[in-house]
Amino acid sequence: MKKKSINRYIGVVAMCGILLWGCEEEAANNAPPEKGQASASVSETLLVNGQSAEFIDESGQTVKRIWNFEGGNPKQSTDPNVEVMYENAGEYKASLTLEYESGLSELVVFPIKVLPDLEPRIGLDLLESDSGFHISIGDEVKFLDQSIGEPDQWEWIFEGATPLSSTEQNPSITYNTLGDYDVTLKTTRNNPDGSTEMVVMSELIHVNSIIPVVANFEVDKKILAPGESIAFTSKSLGSPDVFEWQFEGGVPTTSTSKNPSVKYNNSGWYNVYLKTYKASRPENYDEIDTLVVYVRAEDQLCTASPNLLACGNFDLESEDISEWxxxxxxxxxxxxxxxxxxxxxxxxxxxxxxxxxxxxxxxxxxxxxxxxxxxxxxxxxxxxxxxxxxxxxxxxxxxxxxxxxxxxxxxxxxxxxxxxxxxxxxxxxxxxxxxxxxxxxxxxxxxxxxxxxxxxxxxxxxxxxx
CATH class of the missing domain: 2.60.120.260 (Galactose-binding domain-like)
Structure with a gap:
């Protein structure tokens, strides 16, 4: 492996200072001690799990060295040259503590990043069914690279789509013909190992006639205290790309985000309204208006969790009956x-x-x-x-x-x-x-x-x- 030198110096300054008995005369007659020279290197700081890196210490005027290898094997060593193997992906620190003949010490730190094996993964900003993703003819689909291992090159093949291929990381593709189509993603990671992997998702995309939009959403919680926020997530069908939210009593009161977060400052029951559609087909919209949020007043019942059954500030039950x-x-x-x-x-x-x-x-x-x-x-x-x-x-x-x-x-x-x-x-x-x-x-x-x-x-x- 190519050797890459990384020399870091953390000076430890010895000062005589102003002590009770003084030492100005001694400081004048004696030169400061020589600290020594740190010279340490590591062959690679970017690895793949299962690979090794070589650590070398060539520092001068040392009387003691201690290597510590977070996430590595071995964990520790006092040898000048150490080969360390990293089995698991993650970000780690390797450190070298040096003690010099002068009595001073120094710490050298190397950041080590270990990547997992390359694994191409395809993501889409659509709701998935058991048989894949269903879209309407003429829809544009945003493909998302969710690959593991930090690839730096992408080769997409889109059966039945326009365009048929792309080298972008997250391309947008249009389907104009009815049918069921495969999607292929080949990923390459030049650094550090030059590996290439490919995945083929058979009949991932199902292109149908116009699919009606069905508005729907979910929340991360329905009951909260004043000043807390709720995360809303659209679960609408039909691949809509326009979202018109209205939040009674919320901050903000409206939003056009797909998945907004809203704060509620005052206690009470509040409705949430969502209208959604595709910008290319605004006539094919759907809407939902539902009572979904309860903000409990702090001076009322329930001083523990709003998840209590019969706690008084809501009319929802919980699966937790452990305290009944x-x-x-x-x-x-x-x-x-x-x-x-x-x-x-x-x-x-x-x-x-x-x-x-x-x-x-x-x-x-x-x-x-x-x-x-x-x-x-x-x-x-x-x-x-x-x-x-x-x-x-x-x-x-x-x-x-x-x-x-x-x-x-x-x-x-x-x-x-x-x-x-x-x-x-x-x-x-x-x-x-x-x-x-x-x-x-x-x-x-x-x-x-x-x-x-x-x-x-x-x-x-x-x-x-x-």
Whole structure:
């Protein structure tokens, strides 16, 4: 390998200084000690995993040397010449500490970069299906080089496209003919190893007649505190390239970015609107207007995570029921195996808490939500959607549920009995809704079920300050 010298000097200056006994006369009569001369080199600083580099120290007037090779093998050495092998890709530091006859020391550092094996990868700024990417005839496609190993040359071949080939790193290509087409990418890395690799993606592009645009998006979170931001990501179909966002209560209130980030400073529920289409076909647009963002007021409930079930500031449930408590009323019988979460059995197809009540050996079961905290006294509206799905063992018995606010589920004490579903409630949704004045404190929501066997669903649980 070609040897590349890298000499770095970090001078360590010895100063007599002003000490209590002084040393001006001594400094005048004695010349400063010679530090020594650092002369170290490394054969290559850019490698491929599995390659080695040779480190050489030719420094003069040294009494001690210590090499340290981060990420290398060996890790350390005191030899003047060391061959070090790097197995894993990454960026590392190799350092040489020198001690001279004068008593001074110096540190020489070499940055080492190790590349992984070259692997061509093709990316597209489109939504992918199981069979590849679907576009409309006449669409322009932006291809993205996502190759591993930092190639410096690209050779693209686009079957059925215009142009048919490109040497750009991220070319834009148009498809004007219906069909299914391959895409080939050959990448070359001249430095350090001159390797070449190629990948062929068979029938990667499916060119169809005009595909209708379908607006859709996702968010990284739906519940946040004032001053926090939400990342919106378009998941629209039909390869749109124009995005017109409106954010009620957000900063900014509008955006034309594909994936904008928006801050919300004030508590409340807010709608988000998205209209999207292709600039070449503006008549083929779609729009979506949905209530998506809840910003919780800091002086209301929920001092922990907004992911708490029944925490009061939102009507969404979480899959995490680890802090729920379920047991037979008046005993310590564990009923948690009967408690679960379903992402689909809630009202309007949303998620819900599910409790299987078989009625065997436990005529009454009470279970409790995760705890929430009221920080300011006031009137709070408690609400929940309830559903009793009858099971074969019901046998015509009436099914009853009571919903209460309790303090720390201590002794099953019901501080506020909020609502009782009508006896005989079967196979239909009921809405519990009541206003209570709550002083500051920590609470749980309790659900007490008894009588007929049923699969109870509890959805949209909320306690909100009025």
């Amino acid at each position: 408590v379920a047991g037979t009323s008046g005993s310590v019988i564990d009923r948690m195996p009967k408690l679960s979460y379903s992402p689909t059995l809630g009202k309007d197809g949303s998620g819900a808490i599910i409790f299987e009540f078989d009625g065997n050996g436990a005529p009454v079961v009470q279970f409790y939500s995760q705890q929430f905290e009221v920080k300011a006294q006031g009137d709070y509206t408690f609400s929940a959607d309830l559903y009793a799905e009858t099971l074969p063992a019901t046998g015509g018995n009436p099914m009853v549920v009571e919903v209460s606010l309790i303090s720390n589920h201590s002794g099953n004490t019901e501080l506020y009995k909020s609502w009782q579903a009508p006896a005989g409630m079967k196979d239909q949704w009921y809405r519990a809704n009541v206003i209570k004045t709550l002083p500051p404190g920590k609470y749980n929501i309790a659900f007490k079920v008894y009588n007929g066997a049923a699969r109870w669903r509890f959805d949209n649980v909320a306690v909100v300050r009025n």
